[in-house]
Amino acid sequence: MPLFSRDHTELARLYLSLLMLAGVAFGLVFSPPFLSVGLIGLVVLGLLDPLAGLNPQWRKRLPATLRSPFFWGMSLLYLVLLLGFWQTEDWPYYTERLRIKIPLLALPLVWPGLPDFTAQQRGWIFGGFVLFLAAVLAAVLINYALHFDEINGMIERGQAMPVPRNHVRFSLLVALATLFSVAAYRLRAGGSRWLWLGLGLFLFAGQHFLAVRSGLAGAYGGLAVLAMALAWERGTWWPALAALLGLLLLPALAYLTIPSLRTKLNYARYELLHRDPTADTGAYSDQGRLTSLRLGLQVWQDHPWLGVGPGNLRQEMDRRYASALPGAEAKRPHNQFISALAGSGLLGGLLTLGSFLLLAAVGIRRKAPVFLAVWTLFFLSCQVENTLETSAGVSMFCVFLLLALPAAHPVVAPKVLSRL
Template sequence: MAFSLGSTLTIPRLLVAAGFFCVCIIVGLFTSSFFRILPSIGMIGLLVTGVSCFAMHGQHYNRADRSYYWPFMLIFLLHIGGGLITIDGHMKEYTRDVLLQLPYLALPIGFWLLPPFPTRYLKRLWLTLLGTTVLAALLSTGNYLQHFDQINEMYLHSKVMPTEPDHIRFSLLITLAVVTGVCLLAHRNVLGWGNRLIWMSVGFLVFYQHLLAVRSGLVTLYAAGGLALLWLVFRRRQYLQALLLAGCLVLVPTISYSVFPTLQNKSANTREDVGRVTHTASANNYSLVGRVYSYKIALEILQNNPWFGVGRADIESEMAAYYQKRYPNIRPSAYIQPHNQFLFSAVAFGLVGLIVFIVGFYYAGISVWPRYAPLLLTQYVILTLSFLVEYTLETQIGLGFALFFLLLALEGQKVTAKPETTWRPV
């Protein structure tokens, strides 16, 4: 029976299934409001495919180094351990958090047990990201043009145009998609009409990022551009290309600011937001002000619970108690959790937990260094910058985006049985 099943579910067929489930995850990031379960289907399917492939054919291929994958599971254990200090009334929230963190098990195990994806599969998966992002951006642009004045006005009130997924995660996806397109072009993985289509897609997404005018997206985009500039100057010695890129990094924002009302209004709103930081009541209406006070409260909680924190499930109630005590003129509806992943983790799990989180999350990137891995490096840069202003990993879409594309980039590090003639996206 096992032999018959193995002869039917061959490695190539299982890799096709794994690729399909990866597509489910990528597309699912853009369908969270109307098909929320799709990323979960992809993650479960990838795990089942990996386990099945190893059970039936594990003796026929070598798995990747487990040090790339196992450290991520430490973060899941960290959330499990949070139950030890969770109060009885918050056990439902604790259970919800543990379920949310299951990708830390499913995705690393699934990728680790699978044999290497062929390079053409990796290329198609990254192109799926690029194509899906372009489609979502086109739909968003169409909606913007239909509600031009209304959406422009929203940007003066700390709001942005509707997107799928939410504007912060979407802006990060745009940056990663732009870098993906540039890498595929630079390594000549796509030729002919596909090459021209990628050029147009990258150009469109760069300008759309400015139209969307989300601070996280713009910062990550220019950080990626800065890294590319340093690479061209110091590693490749391609000074002409570096000069052209530097010109683009100056010209594109200049043109965008003169053309897009959203970027102009977002800039004005940001300046006003910063100017109100000293006024506590402004936290009720201004996002940056609210974040500043959430940081102050989080640091005070951390001072009182330095080693093991208050538990992930208890953060909301602890923050609310401190808000009421320290800043009574901030309305309960404006209470927010600390918009910083490192600070959030420290409050939840203490300094001990923060160290475990940093080791678990960054160990794979440290292990790969200094090998050439532009997509992996870019994803780590994007996530690290987003961690400074968001608790990125505390939502289903944020965690799925972060973990899946790190592991997909790591897939390019696997050694294939047959030598590849083209660059493996990594």
């Protein structure tokens, strides 16, 4: 068989795709350069081919991709940014947004050129991610146990438990791994089910010790939707009702038994009810987040139809903060939809919401419980964070929705791939 035969090429594409996905996961937790290499590698593997120049599978599937609701659900989020080019005054910020958000356009476009993973391979992709996050979370919790009083004191002062890089991102990744443990369980990854059930419970329990509210909201919301979607799939509703009841009661039990969560919620109550809003500084306090939302809504009220321009949002928020809170660090609105309204007006807000609803419709049409749960996690995250305004947030959004989306038709992988 020639060195660069089609079978060898597709086998190499499979192994390299798995390697790039592993690089994305590692990069999201530990290293932005690994994340960049992983994303670029996936684009190259999906688009190019050493034998034909352009990947034959990608060329064959391109017309169907351009008609796909999923592709347009993702791409409309990039189109919102492109439509505001004529308003732009702050070109460095605008071009930075174009670069950060390019995965919204590139990854859905080239993904069909990547290998069609079999159920077994998908199971191990999900399972590998679960194992990786469970190992990192275990290390974080061991460190918490070793420095219990010190870390609780940090949380009491409004700081986060020490985790790799960003605490919000790490908490969202743990929530995603919790949902993917269900996917690995359903696919019997490695021939086991109880392993994934146990790891999923560990990840969900560990989420409470991290005490990051956006991650907890995503995990609870995702699991609630997952329970309802599985009940819909099976036509049996009583397990979903039992799961929803448990999810309603569990926060009270967690508050009584987990010190870090109790400390965090007590601090949040102080922030919202007792702290002087005029004392807001550059710290990411709850009052600071509420201030960013209030000022963002003011920007939209002053520019209701087309917004101030997505490329001008930073300088406009800087100006508003300088007037309302002199000396405080300016922030963009801590809500993706308010950011869209302020930057692109009602048109941008409707396009952003429509994109999310279109993605949800794809999951409902394909009856994809895990996809709908992952979608719910990101939708909730966008209520309290600018999830799609950072490279890590955009990368998580694209890669994990693409991984969770089942194929529209049963996958029949080439023999050389299906044996793996």
